[in-house]
Amino acid sequence: MKISIASDHAGFEQKQQMVEYLKAQGYEVLDRGPETDERVDYPDYAVKVAMDVSFKHQGTDFGILICGTGIGMSIFANKIVRVRAANVTIPEFAELARAHNDANVLCLSGRFIDFETNTKIVDTFLTTEFEGGRHAARLAKLLPLERTGA
Numbered sequence: 599m600k601i602s603i604a605s606d607h608a609g610f611e612q613k614q615q616m617v618e619y620l621k622a623q624g625y626e627v628l629d630r631g632p633e634t635d636e637r638v639d640y641p642d643y644a645v646k647v648a649m650d651v652s653f654k655h656q657g658t659d660f661g662i663l664i665c666g667t668g669i670g671m672s673i674f675a676n677k678i679v680r681v682r683a684a685n686v687t688i689p690e691f692a693e694l695a696r697a698h699n700d701a702n703v704l705c706l707s708g709r710f711i712d713f714e715t716n717t718k719i720v721d722t723f724l725t726t727e728f729e730g731g732r733h734a735a736r737l738a739k740l741l742p743l744e745r746t747g748a
């Protein structure tokens with residue numbers, strides 16, 4: 599499974615740790631930056647990962663974005679077609695984001711959630727299957743919105 603990951607300066611330290619953690623778990627990782635903890639604009643990184651997921655760039659399956667809260671990353675990632683980004687702060691929501699919402703981008707907080715909790719969130723997200731059925735029918739209602747933007 600291939601994961602595209604990025605952060606801003608607020609999520610940089612956890613992004614570096616998460617890249618190593620994911621590799622140790624056997625995932626392929628596409629690190630979209632940044633390469634240092636210098637101040638950057640989170641939208642630039644949200645869009646890189648969202649585009650990887652939307653177009654399955656280099657076989658990307660899922661995206662992970664880390665900023666201060668995860669909120670800014672999710673707002674921008676959700677502007678990209680076919681992306682369903684979820685800002686998750688507890689493992690239970692990671693499970694529901696996959697099972698009910700078929701989320702394909704996970705947005706994490708590097709400032710308010712510790713790394714250990716974020717690894718539990720990531721583990722749950724990456725190992726939970728979408729349930730389909732009534733949830734698929736609901737998600738199908740995204741399609742006309744993505745076509746027309748309204």
Ligand code: RB5
Binds near residue numbers: 665667669670
């Ligand atoms: C950067 O200071 C901060 O605004 C950003 O990391 C993020 O939390 C935005 O949602």
